[in-house]
Amino acid sequence: MRFPIVQAIYKKEMLDLLRDRRTLISMMIVPLVVFPVLFRVATALTSRIEEQSETEARTLGIAARVTTPSLRAALEKTGYPLFEREDLPASVEKKSVAAAVEEIPGNPPRIRIYVDNSNPTSSAAGDKIRTAIDELRVERIRQSLQNSGVPENVLTPFTVTRTNVAGARKMAGSAWGNILGYVVLLLMFTGGMYPIIDMTAGEKERKTLEAFLASPATRREIVIGKTFAAMTAIFLTAMLTLGSMVYSLKNARLGGKSQEFKQMMDTIPLDAGTIAMIAALLIPVAIFAAALMFTIALFARSFKEGQSYLTPLVFVVIIPALMGGLPGFELTPALCLIPIFNASMMIHSVLVGDASMVNFGVTLAANLVYAGIAALIATRMFEKESVLFRT
Amino acid sequence: MIQVLEISKTFHDSKRGTHAAVDRVSFEVQAGEVFGLLGPNGAGKTTTLRLLATLLKPTSGTAVLNGCDVNTAPAQVRGQIGFLSGDMRLYARLTPLEILNFFGELNGMEPQWRAKRINQLMTLLGMHDFAGVRTDKLSTGMKQKTAIARTMLHDPPILILDEPSSGLDVPTARTIESAIMDAKKSGKCIIYSTHVMEEAEYLCDRIGVIDNGRLKTTGTMQQLREATGKHRLREIFLDLLGLPQDK
Numbered sequence: 001m002r003f004p005i006v007q008a009i010y011k012k013e014m015l016d017l018l019r020d021r022r023t024l025i026s027m028m029i030v031p032l033v034v035f036p037v038l039f040r041v042a043t044a045l046t047s048r049i050e051e052q053s054e055t056e057a058r059t060l061g062i063a064a065r066v067t068t069p070s071l072r073a074a075l076e077k078t079g080y081p082l083f084e085r086e087d088l089p090a091s092v093e094k095k096s097v098a099a100a101v102e103e104i105p106g107n108p109p110r111i112r113i114y115v116d117n118s119n120p121t122s123s124a125a126g127d128k129i130r131t132a133i134d135e136l137r138v139e140r141i142r143q144s145l146q147n148s149g150v151p152e153n154v155l156t157p158f159t160v161t162r163t164n165v166a167g168a169r170k171m172a173g174s175a176w177g178n179i180l181g182y183v184v185l186l187l188m189f190t191g192g193m194y195p196i197i198d199m200t201a202g203e204k205e206r207k208t209l210e211a212f213l214a215s216p217a218t219r220r221e222i223v224i225g226k227t228f229a230a231m232t233a234i235f236l237t238a239m240l241t242l243g244s245m246v247y248s249l250k251n252a253r254l255g256g257k258s259q260e261f262k263q264m265m266d267t268i269p270l271d272a273g274t275i276a277m278i279a280a281l282l283i284p285v286a287i288f289a290a291a292l293m294f295t296i297a298l299f300a301r302s303f304k305e306g307q308s309y310l311t312p313l314v315f316v317v318i319i320p321a322l323m324g325g326l327p328g329f330e331l332t333p334a335l336c337l338i339p340i341f342n343a344s345m346m347i348h349s350v351l352v353g354d355a356s357m358v359n360f361g362v363t364l365a366a367n368l369v370y371a372g373i374a375a376l377i378a379t380r381m382f383e384k385e386s387v388l389f390r391t
Numbered sequence: 392m393i394q395v396l397e398i399s400k401t402f403h404d405s406k407r408g409t410h411a412a413v414d415r416v417s418f419e420v421q422a423g424e425v426f427g428l429l430g431p432n433g434a435g436k437t438t439t440l441r442l443l444a445t446l447l448k449p450t451s452g453t454a455v456l457n458g459c460d461v462n463t464a465p466a467q468v469r470g471q472i473g474f475l476s477g478d479m480r481l482y483a484r485l486t487p488l489e490i491l492n493f494f495g496e497l498n499g500m501e502p503q504w505r506a507k508r509i510n511q512l513m514t515l516l517g518m519h520d521f522a523g524v525r526t527d528k529l530s531t532g533m534k535q536k537t538a539i540a541r542t543m544l545h546d547p548p549i550l551i552l553d554e555p556s557s558g559l560d561v562p563t564a565r566t567i568e569s570a571i572m573d574a575k576k577s578g579k580c581i582i583y584s585t586h587v588m589e590e591a592e593y594l595c596d597r598i599g600v601i602d603n604g605r606l607k608t609t610g611t612m613q614q615l616r617e618a619t620g621k622h623r624l625r626e627i628f629l630d631l632l633g634l635p636q637d638k
Contacts, residue, residue: 008496012485019484019525207480211541214444214474215497218466385447 001224005217009225010232017195017233026194027233031187031240039248049120056098057125063091063100063114071103071111074136078128088114098125101133170352177348178325180245184238185285185321185344189314191237192289196230197306200297209388223294223379230290231283238282246270277350277360284367285343291374298381298388324348331355336362339370392580393420393443393549398452399604400438412438414604415452420597422548425571425581427595429588429628435604436584437476440553443582444474457548457580470498473542477554480534483527487518487537490526491544498545505544512540515573516566532563539567543574550574550581556590568594588625598624600631607631 017023061081065088066072075082080098085091088100092114098121100114111133115126145152164171203209212222293310300306317340324344329335331349336342342363349355381387400413413435420426430436441447443454445465453460459467481490488509495505513519516536521529526537535555542550552571556564571594575581585591591598592612599609608618608631616622619630629636 002499004499005497008493012482012489012493015489016482016484206483207478208482210446210476211474211479211481211494211538213446214469214472215494216466216470216499217497389447 001218001221005221006225006228009217009222010228013199013226013229014232017198017229020194020198022194023198023233026191027237028240030191031237031244035241035244036248039245050124053121053124056121057128060095060098060121060125062125062129063088063097066101066103066111067105068103068109070136070140071101071133074132075101075129078125078132080125080128092116092122095119095122098122099129101129170354173351173353174327174348177351178327180242180325180351181344181347182318182321182325183245184241184282184347185340186314186318187241188234188238188282188286188289189293189317191241192230192234192286192293193307193310193314195233196290196293197297197300197303197310199226199230200294201300201306202303204300204388205302213388219383220379223375223382227287227290227294227375227378230294231286234286234289235282238286239279242275242278274350277355278347281343281346281350281360281363281367284364284371285340287371288339288367288374291371291378295374295378295381298378320344331359333359333362337366339367342366392422392424393418393426393454393456393582395419395439395443395454396452398439398442398454399450400435400442400447401450411450411604413442416601416604416606417452418599418606418609420580420582422580423575423578424597425575425583425595427591427598428582428584428601429586429591429598430601431632434601436601437478437553438604439601440474440476440551440582440584443468444472444551445469446474470545471547472549472551473545473547474551475538475542475553475555477557479538481526481537481541484525486523486525487513487529487533487540488522490537491540494541495544500545508544508546509540512543515570516540532559535559535563535567539570543570548578548580550579552581553584554586555583556585556587564590588623588628592624600628602632 017027057080061083062075062078063085064072064075064082065084066075072082083097085097085100088102091097092100093116095116102112102114104110104112113126113129113133116122117126141155142152145154166174203212213219217225293313296309296313297306300309320338320341321344323329324341324346325348327348329345331342331345335345336359346355346360346363349359395416395418397415397417398413399411399415401409401411403409416435416439418426428436428439438447442449442461443456445461445468449462453462455461456468457471459471461468481487482493485493491509491512492505495509500508513522516539518533518536518540521533526534529537539555542552550571555571556567559567568590571581571583583591583595597609597611598615600607608615610618612624615624615627619627621627621630626636
């Protein structure tokens with residue numbers, strides 16, 4: 001194999017790819033623009049829905065059919081205006097009020113809250129009413145105990161404390177690991193799809209392959225040059241996605257309940273060592289993905305056909321990538337042999353900070369072997385006339 | 392320079408079954424000679440040229456190009472040839488200059504020689520005005536000039552040209568014909584396939600007619616005239632294929 005020839009092919013493929021609009025969209029625009037914009041829109045929308053629900057609930061108010069003054073006072077404390085309505089469930093359903101409360105006399109009296117759980121405004125109002133009533137109940141119990149001369153601590157014979165031994169880094173790593181590996185691996189395959197189809201089936205369709213094959217470059221040199229260009233595209237997509245996700249989550253404008261999530265995300269453990277480990281993990285996966293997709297796309301005669309061959313592969317990748325990020329799996333050397341799953345799970349472990357070097361080594365070695373096998377198959381296929389000149 | 396020895400290529404497909412696209416074809420071409428390979432569509436011309444360019448492997452037989460065997464040294468054969476097929480296209484997103492530089496690198500040309508040679512060919516073919524324009528913005532003629540330049544770039548001793556003037560206007564076709572004549576004068580060995588009989592008559596020193604994968608005959612225009620009793624190449628061609636003459 002002659003390095004200058006491979007280098008020339010690599011340079012030409014990269015130049016060609018960087019001038020292709022479809023490749024640029026899948027490789028750069030999706031991770032750098034679409035992803036952050038979508039994230040920003042989604043988080044802004046969530047915050048806005050939360051705020052709007054609260055405002056709307058304050059405007060609509062609640063229908064209250066209660067006789068006990070303390071209960072009415074507790075409801076007034078929610079800040080929602082109280083109204084009288086004939087048919088409580090119907091008034092909630094028709095959205096004339098956010099929620100309704102009915103006191104049914106008896107011993108003890110029963111309190112029924114009407115909410116429409118399909119409506120975020122009604123649901124939020126229902127939660128607030130429930131909290132106010134719970135506080136009232138606790139207060140009433142406390143008073144009863146005082147009046148009876150029973151000490152208040154009779155209600156709490158013992159206390160239970162649940163302590164999370166995981167530090168902030170581990171918690172953030174776990175939360176990140178659940179999604180990061182999956183998204184990065186998925187986008188590696190989708191990001192690599194267009195460049196690879198372009199340099200295989202696309203070349204066949206545009207009839208530029210023959211001139212290439214008639215040059216002194218050997219088939220192996222062509223495959224290696226093209227695979228490295230595809231690998232670069234895939235790896236670049238992965239790293240851009242990673243960077244874009246970190247930036248998006250760190251700069252997300254989250255409000256209300258999501259604040260807690262944001263605070264946890266802010267402690268993302270992406271130091272230089274973690275990034276280096278993830279990058280080292282992703283390189284063999286990128287070669288494997290490039291060679292695998294290259295082999296499959298070679299059978300296609302046109303760009304469209306290439307898309308229909310490679311799209312199912314993306315679906316095949318989703319499951320192991322998703323499962324690898326799920327908590328509950330204990331990574332063993334045997335599990336480290338499952339492609340895609342091993343990378344996803346190892347990313348999770350690296351982020352959590354409990355990756356064992358044995359598992360890391362086995363994952364890396366296994367993926368390198370798979371990458372080598374896939375590259376070998378790609379070269380064999382590229383030498384087949386029936387594949388190259390399929391009509 | 393080129394010796395084709397009983398070369399055959401058989402294809403297998405589910406619709407047509409097994410068929411011999413090229414059947415024991417033999418011929419020789421010398422340095423400084425233009426050999427025209429003529430035949431109707433599907434006769435086996437392109438397959439023969441693809442075998443010589445090592446894009447396809449022969450089922451049997453062989454060909455030796457400037458001392459390199461297509462079966463045993465395909466990469467070396469490709470270093471000896473410039474191959475152009477009418478069906479070949481250029482990289483649409485690259486400029487002619489980028490394409491020529493790329494193929495120069497594939498052929499192991501040193502940067503200085505490459506730059507000098509590119510300049511020579513651009514002058515010869517009148518390409519300087521569009522050297523930096525993306526190929527997808529070029530006319531058919533400009534593209535074909537670029538393709539010819541790419542074929543001749545590394546100054547190979549053998550040129551294999553499959554319908555290089557197909558679909559071109561007269562001035563562009565003439566520029567390309569002139570370049571081929573210059574190559575012939577400088578001692579290149581050229582195999583030329585075309586459907587344009589006048590072009591073959593004008594350019595080729597010897598002509599071979601292929602039909603159904605078999606080479607019917609080879610010879611100079613004079614030898615073909617004597618063998619068929621016809622004067623024009625078009626008449627000779629129809630006669631050799633057993634087709635009725637024009638009225």
